[in-house]
Every structure is written in C-alpha cells, then in structure tokens.
Amino acid sequence: EVQLVESGGGLVQPGGSLRLSCAGSGFTFSNYWMSWVRQAPGKGLEWVANIKYDGSEKYYVDSVEGRFTISRDNAENSLYVHMNSLRAEDTGLYYCATSADHSIIDWGQGTLVTVSS
C-alpha cells in the first residue's frame, strides 16, 4: 500500500522560511515523478511543483518560482520543498503526491503551513 507522510508544517512569519518533508513507502520511490499540491483553507487545489524521478527536471507554478525549491533523496525515499520569502497567500495544506503520465496518482494527508504575524 502506498503511503505518503508529510511533515514540517507550522506557523511562520511573513518573509520566513520552512522546509516540508514527505516520506514515501509501499512503492518504488525512485520510479516516480513527485509533486507538491496545496489547498488554501476552504479553497481549491493548486499544483505547486513537480520533480522528475531522478531530480533532473523541476517545474514550478509562477507564484512560487524563485522562492520554493523542490528536491528529493531517492536513497531515503523522501521528497522535500524548501520555502523562502513566505507570504500570507502561501498559507494552506500542502500535499505530497506521486505523479505519472501527467497526473497525480496517490496523495498524502497533508501538512498545514500558516504564514501570519
């Protein structure tokens, strides 16, 4: 059974930084693209970033380009996102997800990021 467990969320001040982690199990982590998708409170879904199975390609939505960095450690079956210069509009539940064939297959339970002073 695929399991994705996110961690690292919390309360951070505007302009601050945070690193989210995602531990994957139950599948061959190094075979999958991985993604971060977020959901603002009471709002819809937004695809944030995507990373190829070997880390050689990364894609970001415009609103986080230059501020967020997605990375992975296949030896540790882990996905990360480093978030800098955080803004109030970055507040939300951040999901880790497996990706394949231009889609999302499995989702974690999410970790909540709150950007507020």
Next chain:
Amino acid sequence: DVVMTQSPLSLPVTLGQPASISCRSSESLVHSNGNIYLNWFQQRPGQSPRRLIYKVSNRDSGVPDRFSGSGSGTDFTLKISRVEAEDVGIYYCMQGTNWPYSFGQGTKLEIK
C-alpha cells in the same frame, strides 16, 4: 496558463438520480503526443483528494462504474449515473497537458 472552468459550482442531487459536471479548458488539451491529459478527482469531506478518472475516460481501480468521463478538445464531462450518499464531496477536473498543471475551481455535490 490554462484556465479550467467547472460548472455548476454547487450541485444538489437526489439519491439515485444522475449528476453531471462540466469542465472547460481555455485551450485545447490535446498534447503533442496525441493524448488528452484530463483528470477528475473526488475530495470527500475531511479527506485528501482521490483520482477517479485519467486521460478523459479511464476509471481508476476501485472506482465504481457509475462514474464516467467523456469529452474532447476543450469540453469535458464527469457523469454519475446514480448518486449515492458516499459521493458527497467536491469534484475537481485537472489538466496535465500544459505546465503549470491546473485544476478547476471544484464542484460541491450534496444530497438534496
């Protein structure tokens, strides 16, 4: 960027009756490889999203056959043949043809 527009945004349905959700994209979702990467997700209250349909009409394993997807180009539809209580939630379409991938606003299905 591709904008995905769903309608209706709220969908009250009587148990056992059919339901239909429309999703329109601001540009064609036909990829250069000929595939159409249009997906449908269900998010039940308090849960993470779950994929129902991929590449327009392919149902995921374990998804009841009362769910079906159709469409082409820029117009797509998710249909539920007979709504059950467990179908309550928010449904999202998502395009994976062009980066950045994008979701519709969501359609909230409730029981009348």
